[in-house]
Amino acid sequence: MEDWLTPGRFAKYLNAGGGDPQLGLALYEWNSEIASAFLRDLGHLEVAVRNAYDRALLTHPEVLDGEWLTSASCELLFAPHIANDANGQPQDKNATPRANVKAARKHSGFDLGVVPRGKAVAELMFGFWSYLTDDLHEKSLWVPALHSAYVPGADRARLHAALSALREFRNRVAHHESVFDRQPENHRRHIVFVARHLSPDLHQHLTQHSRLPAVLAARPRATR
Template sequence: MATTPGNDAWIENWLSVDRFSTYLESAGGSRTRALDLYEWNAKLSAAFLHDLSHLEVGLRNACDRQLAAATLPGDLHWTDPATLLTLFPILMRRNKLTGRQHDVNKIPRNNVERARTSAATKPHTPPLPGKTVAEIMFGFWTYLLSDSHEKTIWVPYLHKAFPPGTDRSRLNDSLASLRRFRNRVAHHENILQGSEGERRRIVYLVRLLSPDALEHLQTNSDVAMILTKRP
């Protein structure tokens, strides 16, 4: 690649032409501002990961506390096999695209079973519940608020984790958006657009779970400050 003024040909080699072109377009063609935007985006992403980690830990612990009430006699925790199958029973539905029957609860059961396997420290010994919960991915917790789990999980258990009258649909929409946003951040994609909306979603969800936690988060979050410093 030809050397550009200022000897910055390394940028496309390092970031790729396609990746850097997004920032060039946002910077109106200015290579200096484009690189500044890239650095700003990286700092904003790191700050968001801090806030999202707080939300993820708080959400999963809130869900775990409420799902404890579902634990069947003989099981120690809701992630144990019998209770897990009760919470996520085999439910066959026809796929509209393929026409084939599939178990819509297989994925969440598999997610928990994989977490149990990862959390196990000794052969033939049940994993500690806390380690299992920590191993379950963010996507699992967000899907618990979906329409398909309203009757089996939201109504009997999870609504108690939120203030009375909380709109499950709005919760679900907010978490679905943040799940997609988190994936973009984790894969180092640009978050040049829509970041303020995602910041507000985090605030909304954390406030519902714990106003005290929200106060702590806002004291320690750099997201709002970094958003004001966009190049």
């Protein structure tokens, strides 16, 4: 097992299993089951978020010619916002989302007019969408358009906190890191929270079909 996983990687599971290598391996397998179940639910949530945000951004009053993906519209939606970074250096906090959309247009073929616009939307990563609810965008995106992606009265700050936590958790899952020790139940609740405010149909589907409650309840235990 140590040749396969490396001693450093397996140590966390071995310690969680009280030094029992069989229980440690069972916990490693359980971690994989948790990750698999989360990827399913996060996949549903990410697709729903990006499609809802796409529809909302199309209604933004500053969008030109009915398309927010264009360079001209993005220059207005993500206008330069200069602020000092952690090192005290000035940085345009909207440079990254503008670059993300530019890359999505290029890689999808949208700029050439050869693919449906949905191809460009799908190129944008979860990190892009989760950044749109940041404090920076409350007046520029949330108030004029993005709030309409959610049920009336949705709290932007709480939604942003949940989406940011899910982004970080998703990155751990994608890189095959441990998640069993990262409060997975809290992240399951984040998914449910966002889904409930985003789409009653999505919320119902996830709560009816998610494997997460059963998987999280099935933690391996010592048999002796």
